[in-house]
Amino acid sequence: MTRVLIPSGALGLGYERAALARGVANRPDIIAIDGGSTDSGPSYLGRGVSKYSRASTKAEWRELMQARAEAGVPLVIGTAGTCGADSAVDWLYQITEELAAELGQKLRVARLYSGQNSAELTKALAAGQVTPLPAAPPISPDILASCSNIVALAGAEQIQAALATGADIVIAGRTTDTAIIAALPLLRGDHPGGVWHGAKVGECGAIATTNPATGTIQIDFDARGFTFTPLGASARATPYTVSAHMLYENSDPFILHEPGGHLDVTGTHYQALNAREVRVEGSKWVPAPYTVKLEGARVAGYQTVSLALLRDRRYVEGARAWADAVIGEVHAKVAARLGQPADAYDLEIRLIGIDATLGALENAVSLPTEVGALAIVTAPTEALAAEIAKMVNPYLLHHALEEDEPMPTFAFPFSPAEMNRGALYEFCLNHVLQVSDPMVPFRLVVSEVGNG
């Protein structure tokens, strides 16, 4: 039997302190927490940075390092620093060094790096070892070379290798969400289908319970399946909350692909052990040739945005025609003054209050009190985006629906009116890489930190 303590769905999301203390008192074999995902978009991977504040991350990591010391077991984080790029691993490692010194802990720390070299991947692409997943964009050596970061998603094997170093703390770059939970139970021979299924249910902390905000859960893995126990005082797990979790952020609720195979839960049985714990058996692990998924992000232009507010009812009613007219005027001015044709950049005005969220799919019609006109300029350089956005400004401020009406003025919340957003990144890989050995695309570095 292997007991895994999961403090929350991600470092930075928070958890109930009493629930974590209960988990430590239950003598877990390992503490595992996720550190990120792609869900906040490509900028984090593109820049190799964390989405969460350093102070928040440090505050929660401090408590988990204290919990680890008390439990006397390894602490593992996957997808460190939101994106799991090498720079994000280094960021959390530096925080760990600071905390080890502050807490008087002497620790062995293993860093698992997931960053990929585009030249090596180009060779793999030529050798037919990189294959697309459904809905993957086309790739080429040029696209690989243009990525600012490419990561491979580690599975259980690479986390096991990190644990085998005797590390007190494992800081892993990009991993699958489940790998950090699955690694130790698999190493100890627990039921593989049960392990991967439990890891999927547990990877979001208490989301698979009646009270997600409590965060902390515990999973006991064994030879036949797993037992899921919420640790928040008010949180309950039921066969419904646990089985429904396979739906979460998963395009197929019965199948989950992982390095080296897939989980199949079509024959799984869920049983309530009591009012708050659930027993799960019958999940299947189906082995396949070993592959790791790739993620990459690259710069797709630079953006400057500006926001004006239309409150005059006639302009609210005519917002679309007004925005289209503004775009036409700007294109003419940019061509005349910058010599840039309309296809050399992109100018869009999203109407907040009308259809900014859904665009062409919006089918609700109503007259709002006001409309936000969000102008977005995307251009090949930061300077050009900023220059064009400044040319948009006179129109956002004063453009009239009719030629013969007195000049209107619209509301602006900011000065300066333009906000430079810097680089726009895009995800450009949804592929898997065949590997001869799970460790080949990854690097493991072990060091001692702190004193105690």
Next chain:
Amino acid sequence: MAELGSIVEKVRSKNAGPFWLTIDVFCGNSDAFARVAALSTARVAALFGVDEAAMKRFDIADLNVVKFSVPRPVIQGTRADRDMHGAAWGCLLAELPLD
């Protein structure tokens, strides 16, 4: 004609990675499940502006859940994307009138 959202417990939409969206309809009981399950896949595909053949659909009677997964018409975070987390797609389905 009732809107779908008024007869079910919850409609949730999320990214399933940067290239897919998934919309879960938690019907709450078998009657509501039967009404949602009666929706044609073609109608839902048209609502989302996606090719019906590319859409995955799961009618899960044990959970009273109907799930739709679609390739994202625009990849998450690209210039044309308006909804980084795929949060609002469920609203379209929740507001769909049922027969």
